[in-house]
Amino acid sequence: MLFDNESYEELVRKWANMSGYFSLFVVLAGKINKGIQWILKKTYIVVNKNYLGLSREMEFHADEIAASVTGYEPLKKSLLRMGLADTSFNNVLNFYNSKISDNIKSVNVFHDQSAVINFIADINGLTLTNQLPDIKLEEQNKYNKSRLVIKDQWSSHPTTEERINRLIKTGFSTTNTSDSLANSIFTDITKLQKQISDKLFETVSYEGEIKEIASTSFLDEFKNDTLINSFSNIYNGYYDNKNPQIFDLSNGESNSGILTMDELFSDEKVDLVYTAFALQNDIETLKSISNKELLVKTFDYNGIKYKSKKSGKLIEELKPELEKLNELIKLNDYKIYEFFKSKEQQQNKPDTLEKLYIEFFEFDKNFDSKYGIYTNLINRLQFVSLTTTFDKIKSNFKEIEPDEALLKSELNLLLSDSLLKDEITLELKKKLAQFSSAKLDY
Numbered sequence: 001m002l003f004d005n006e007s008y009e010e011l012v013r014k015w016a017n018m019s020g021y022f023s024l025f026v027v028l029a030g031k032i033n034k035g036i037q038w039i040l041k042k043t044y045i046v047v048n049k050n051y052l053g054l055s056r057e058m059e060f061h062a063d064e065i066a067a068s069v070t071g072y073e074p075l076k077k078s079l080l081r082m083g084l085a086d087t088s089f090n091n092v093l094n095f096y097n098s099k100i101s102d103n104i105k106s107v108n109v110f111h112d113q114s115a116v117i118n119f120i121a122d123i124n125g126l127t128l129t130n131q132l133p134d135i136k137l138e139e140q141n142k143y144n145k146s147r148l149v150i151k152d153q154w155s156s157h158p159t160t161e162e163r164i165n166r167l168i169k170t171g172f173s174t175t176n177t178s179d180s181l182a183n184s185i186f187t188d189i190t191k192l193q194k195q196i197s198d199k200l201f202e203t204v205s206y207e208g209e210i211k212e213i214a215s216t217s218f219l220d221e222f223k224n225d226t227l228i229n230s231f232s233n234i235y236n237g238y239y240d241n242k243n244p245q246i247f248d249l250s251n252g253e254s255n256s257g258i259l260t261m262d263e264l265f266s267d268e269k270v271d272l273v274y275t276a277f278a279l280q281n282d283i284e285t286l287k288s289i290s291n292k293e294l295l296v297k298t299f300d301y302n303g304i305k306y307k308s309k310k311s312g313k314l315i316e317e318l319k320p321e322l323e324k325l326n327e328l329i330k331l332n333d334y335k336i337y338e339f340f341k342s343k344e345q346q347q348n349k350p351d352t353l354e355k356l357y358i359e360f361f362e363f364d365k366n367f368d369s370k371y372g373i374y375t376n377l378i379n380r381l382q383f384v385s386l387t388t389t390f391d392k393i394k395s396n397f398k399e400i401e402p403d404e405a406l407l408k409s410e411l412n413l414l415l416s417d418s419l420l421k422d423e424i425t426l427e428l429k430k431k432l433a434q435f436s437s438a439k440l441d442y
Contacts, residue, residue, distance in 0.1 A: 055156045060166050071174035072167040079160050079167075080135040088116040095222055096201075101427050103208045105201045110193040111215040112222075119223060123233075130179045137164060143237075145271070145278035148285055149300040236265040242273055245330040246361045249337070249354055264336050272332070276325040283318055286311045363419075370410055377403045397442045408436040 067075055092112045096105060106112055114131065121133035128134070140160075158166075183189040213221075231239050263269075282301070288294040289311040296308055306314060337357060344353050380400050383393070411432050414420055424432075 052156050056158045059158055060163070063163055063167055064170050064172075067167055067170050067172040071177060072170055072172050073174075074177055075167055076164050077134070079164055080137060080140065081132060082160070083140065084117060084120060084133065084135065085113070088120060089113045091116050091222070092218075095218070095225075100204060100206065102211075103206045104211050104213055105204070105206075106197055106218065107212045107214055108190070108193050109197045109200060112218050115215050115219040116222060119219065119226075130181060132179075132181070137161065143274045143277075145275045146282055147278070147302040148282040150285070150294075150296055151299075234261065234265065236267065236270050238265050238270050238273060241277065242329075243364055244333045244336070244357075244360070245326070246364065247330055247334050247337075249357055258339055258342050259335055261339070264332065264339060269332050272325060272329055276322060276329060279318060279322045279325065283315055283322065286315050286318075290315065373403070373406055373410060377407060411436045 063075060089109075092106070092109050095112075096109075099105075117133065118128070118131065120126075121128060126133040126135060126139075186192060231237075285294065289296060289299065289308050298305055298307055299311075300306070301314060337353070341353055344351070377400065380396075380403060383396050388396070415424070415429060415432060415436075
């Protein structure tokens with residue numbers, strides 16, 4: 001009510017329009033109301049920040065009590081594994097969500113989760129202790145190259161790193177720690193896991209006879225799906241979150257000769273990519289601070305404390321650094337092209353690589369323009385999550401009709417694209433065709 005009073009303001013405007021006599025008192029009352037509202041907003045911010053700070057501190061205290069019993073080491077290991085466990089469980093649920101149309105469900109989602117955890121640990125070279133991966137804090141932050149540190153006063157929970165640092169400071173340690181699984185405290189854990197799994201799936205509406213698959217069959221299919229959509233390890237994660245930058249294929253940009261695969265996809269080159277990502281994200285966050293979308297008084301960058309009003313100046317200092325990084329990445333992308341082009345010539349193969357690069361660059365450009373249609377529509381639909389008058393809702397939907405028509409046109413082009421024919425499932429194709437051909441009333 002403090003931050004959203006549109007319905008009240010609309011009612012006040014109607015009263016004010018009834019007569020000039022009313023409007024005088026309405027304006028005066030409105031000014032007083034806004035003053036009270038301003039005071040309450042400031043009070044709300046102070047109270048809420050203190051409450052959230054207390055919530056974080058209570059979590060630290062709970063960790064400390066647990067560490068006094070077990071020592072901090074088991075808790076540290078558990079916290080570091082939590083992210084992988086959560087990701088693995090979500091992967092399992094997403095897998096079975098995609099199999100609803102095939103009437104497939106799990107026998108035991110927890111066995112499936114364990115299988116995914118071990119699979120991810122294997123492809124990332126993590127060691128296992130009693131079927132659980134050993135994860136280091138440095139491993140979690142391997143690709144986090146951000147130099148921006150902001151104290152999140154609006155978070156109700158501390159970060160994993162903050163919790164671990166506080167646990168270590170307790171100094172609680174025991175010599176008789178056990179690495180046995182928590183499952184061992186249950187008399188029949190498998191039975192319980194199956195019961196919970198059945199509960200998870202009982203609300204799903206299947207259209208045919210339900211087929212259950214065991215964890216071994218699940219893992220085979222999950223592995224296949226994952227590997228099909230993953231790059232080979234020889235690329236060392238270079239392409240996991242980036243595409244080759246667009247460059248002129250006919251204009252040589254490298255004068256240092258042909259490099260080897262190990263040099264092109266070295267840890268140093270991968271580090272360039274993730275440093276550029278982090279710097280780009282840091283700049284976007286600083287823009288939010290500069291525009292007062294993110295309310296902070298101070299922040300640390302590269303170990304130096306800044307006031308929020310200095311964020312704009314810092315952005316201008318970081319932009320040349322980002323441009324330099326992107327140029328180095330672009331140069332390496334060109335060297336990669338040179339390397340494989342030379343291999344193609346050595347093997348007397350047809351000149352297909354250049355053609356593939358040209359096709360990819362064109363596809364990448366089209367993707368950016370198509371994605372722009374999507375983001376524009378999403379931004380214009382933000383009002384659906386806000387309290388809005390019926391008249392405004394109708395006018396907003398009327399205004400986005402051209403964007404909706406453009407989206408439908410692009411969807412029809414995607415459905416007719418031969419390159420995507422094998423990637424679009426029958427169910428998805430049916431839904432997209434239904435949406436793009438229908439005149440919907442909102």
